[in-house]
Amino acid sequence: EVQLVESGGGLVQPGGSLRLSCIASGFTFDDYAMSWVRQAPGKGLEWVSGITWDGGNTNYADSVKGRFTISRDNVRDTMFLQMNSLKPEDTAVYYCGASGVWGQGTQVTVSA
DSSP states (O other), X not given: OOEEEEEOOEEEOTTOOEEEEEEEESSOXXXXXXXXXXXXXXXXXXXXXXXXXXXXXXXXXXXXXXXXEEEEETTXXXXXXXXXXXXXXXXXXXXXXXXXXXXXXXXXXXXX
């Protein structure tokens, strides 16, 4: 069974940092590019970042460029999203995905 499990969300003050993790199972992790998307309250899904199968190429939405860093560990079948300089507008449920399969999400709340 293909499974993606996100963790690492929480409540953080503006300017703070969080590191999200996405653990994959049930498929050959390093065969796939991976992505992070998010959904803010009352809004649609927003693509955040993507990474190629080997981590050699990464891309970011303009809204997070320079603040977020995506990475992956193909030995541990895990992807990460390091989020720095967080803003209230980063508040959302964050999902990791590969080839149309998505995890259950982890809540990130940025508030004073």
